[in-house]
């Protein structure tokens with residue numbers, strides 16, 4: 142009599158079938174995360190954070206950036222567009238725009254206004270992005286019923302992943318200590334965001350200061366705490382633990398960026414967004430794109446082999462464990478899908494490498510000298526308009542007015558540059574296929590080349606040589622230390638396992654599109670990683 146309904150309910154409880162689509166997708170980008178951080182610090186990760194991802198998820202161990210300029214804006218744009226700077230237009234964090242006659246910041250937009258920040262906060266939007274993102278495609282596929290929100294301390298880390306049609310993107314304004322947005326998305330912050338800002342969580346986090354999670358002597362994966370090649374964030378007297386941060390509360394909100402608490406702050410705001418906006422509540426898939434910027438600021442200052450970075454990742458692991466717990470509780474295990482990756486990785490600090498007999502240098506080719514020899518030979522004074530992303534932009538207006546042959550001037554400059562012992566190769570960006578480079582490397586420069594926004598001459602420095610300051614380190618080259626990034630999927634629809642097959646950051650968007658059964662972004666060149674799926 143009552144056997145049938147009982148049987149049905151017993152069955153559904155036992156099988157716990159996954160829904161046809163995830164209720165929520167959470168994209169996690171960790172700014173500057175190297176692939177090896179998953180393993181170098183693994184022994185002291187907990188069970189519920191990064192180790193859970195490896196245990197339950199699918200790891201693509203050989204994921205690379207398929208273009209040369211490995212920087213933040215290009216990375217965020219390429220992951221979410223499945224495309225490269227050649228097609229999505231995001232050449233770098235900045236580039237030179239010939240029509241405007243000036244440098245352009247990737248997400249600048251003078252046509253909008255900042256909402257919720259200090260007067261100093263510059264207005265931002267995704268206007269410079271040319272293609273759709275996976276988040277745009279989700280909005281299009283659901284008649285805009287899917288909710289899409291992007292969040293990061295860095296404006297570009299929140300804006301580019303959220304795409305053109307997002308409900309919102311939020312970023313952190315150091316002037317006010319507030320999460321802000323722009324009129325591109327809305328005319329007023331939602332009440333929950335204003336309340337979060339009023340709580341001044343940033344000050345509470347600064348008051349915690351920063352000491353190591355474990356006794357400092359146990360950080361055997363890292364170099365000594367006090368090294369001359371380490372930078373001093375916010376002008377602290379020494380680059381050593383403990384860092385007194387309470388002094389910045391209420392005064393220097395930007396100080397949070399170079400601390401592990403920056404990720405705690407970002408994930409707290411992300412949790413608030415999920416709850417208040419009811420993301421992952423109904424059956425229409427929502428998408429939260431969160432990017433953790435602080436590991437990049439910390440990495441630039443101290444380098445990958447510093448105690449500061451080891452401690453940052455041990456703490457990030459705990460923050461992610463809390464975040465995953467919250468998603469299990471509020472959205473439900475099996476109902477959410479996540480992936481973790483990075484916009485780029487990073488080089489070791491040159492001073493640290495040299496100290497260990499590995500060749501490295503902060504390098505700068507002689508721009509004044511080069512310009513002087515061009516002037517002597519061609520009579521063109523100051524031919525270089527800009528130098529960005531290791532590309533030289535030439536002043537063609539000036540050259541044309543003097544009737545100077547463009548190609549002849551370029552090849553003269555390239556010949557001069559190639560005399561510099563710090564330069565691996567300088568070549569003509571107008572004919573990349575003619576460059577004397579292995580095909581795989583040449584392909585990356587083609588993927589990063591953009592006639593509208595790119596320069597005329599490409600400079601490749603030798604491995605471990607890069608433009609930078611006396612302390613700290615950076616990224617931006619095609620070399621493996623900058624271009625090998627982590628990629629792990631976990632949750633709804635994901636099979637447990639791993640592959641060593643070469644995959645690319647541009648494969649993420651088409652893989653998500655296949656899983657969600659939606660159209661891939663307009664400029665997609667990546668391929669579906671079929672192994673990820675159940």
Ligand SMILES: [Zn+2]
Pocket residue numbers: 173213437438441616
């Ligand atoms: Zn960076």
